[in-house]
Amino acid sequence: MSSRCPLCSQSELRPVKLSYDLPALGCMNCGGVLLSLILYSDWRERHPNELPPTSRTESPANPQVEDTKNALLCPKCRGFMTKYKMRADASNVLDLCAHCDEVWFDRGEWSQVEDLALSGQLSRVFTQKWQTDLRKAEVNQRAEKRYQEQLGEDYAELAALRERLRDHPKAKEILAFLYTSQTMR
Ligand SMILES: [Zn+2]
Ligand SMILES: [Zn+2]
Numbered sequence: 001m002s003s004r005c006p007l008c009s010q011s012e013l014r015p016v017k018l019s020y021d022l023p024a025l026g027c028m029n030c031g032g033v034l035l036s037l038i039l040y041s042d043w044r045e046r047h048p049n050e051l052p053p054t055s056r057t058e059s060p061a062n063p064q065v066e067d068t069k070n071a072l073l074c075p076k077c078r079g080f081m082t083k084y085k086m087r088a089d090a091s092n093v094l095d096l097c098a099h100c101d102e103v104w105f106d107r108g109e110w111s112q113v114e115d116l117a118l119s120g121q122l123s124r125v126f127t128q129k130w131q132t133d134l135r136k137a138e139v140n141q142r143a144e145k146r147y148q149e150q151l152g153e154d155y156a157e158l159a160a161l162r163e164r165l166r167d168h169p170k171a172k173e174i175l176a177f178l179y180t181s182q183t184m185r
Contacts, residue, residue, distance in 0.1 A: 003025060003034065003075035003076060004075055005027035005029065005030060005032060005075065006032075006034075006072040006073055006074070006075050006081070006095070006104055007027065007030050007032055007068060007072070007106070008027060008029045008030050010029075011027050011028065011029040011030070013025035013026060013027055013034055013075060014026060014027075014028060016033065018033065018035070018110060018114075018117075019051070019053075019054045019114055019117070019118060020043075020047060020051055020054070020118075021043075022035070022039070022040065022043045022117075023039055023043070024036070024039075025075075030066075030106075030107055031107035031108070032104060032105060032106050032107055033104070033105045033109075033110055034075055034102055034103070034104055034105075035102070035103045035105065035110075036100075036101060036102055036103075037096075037101040037102070037103060037122070037123050037126075038101055040117070040122060040123065041123065044120050047118075048120075050118060050119045050120070051118040052118070053114050053115050053118060054114070066106045066107045066108060066109075067091065067092045067093065067106055067109070068095070068106050071083075072095045072104060074097035074099070074100055074102060075102070075104075076097065076100045076102055077097060077099050077100050079097060079099055081095035081096055081097045081102075081104060082095070082096050082097075082098060083095055083096075084096055084125055084126055084131065085131070085134055086112070086113055086116070086125050086134075087134070088134050088137035088138045088141055089141070090112060092106070092109055092112060094109065094113070094125065096126050098126075103122075103126075113125070
């Protein structure tokens with residue numbers, strides 16, 4: 001059975017090979033790729049060790065990377081695909097059909113997740129734990145940004161101090177020292 005591209009519905013998806021001969025279906029028109037997580041698991045079993053990235057030519061800021069905001073229909077079952085964020089610092093989202101276990105990568109998105117895929121973590125992106133951790137990371141990033149704004153030019157120095165105190169055996173004493181010197185005046 002042939003599958004059509006979820007973006008350019010006229011275009012047939014054709015067999016392509018991603019990094020290290022990982023089989024997938026690609027659209028020659030938009031450059032998107034459909035990957036079966038089942039085939040990915042099989043491929044992982046044949047490549048159990050972490051592999052070096054091959055297509056790290058496109059950075060997240062690269063304009064070649066596209067991201068579809070619209071809900072896509074799965075090329076296999078025609079059901080709606082669900083959007084998943086992959087990293088706290090990336091704005092792109094991946095589309096997954098939870099029914100067929102098929103992931104759609106818009107053009108350029110594969111190279112953004114290639115390191116995750118090669119280290120065997122691709123399927124984990126779609127787990128509750130990954131998504132919960134990602135939301136926590138986003139909350140932390142927002143808090144950090146607020147501190148950065150509040151502290152202004154002192155931020156870099158204070159962030160370095162915080163780093164030094166992180167594993168310091170006397171961190172508590174040092175903090176108490178700083179705190180009391182402010183409150184006992
Ligand atoms: Zn297409
Ligand atoms: Zn489907």
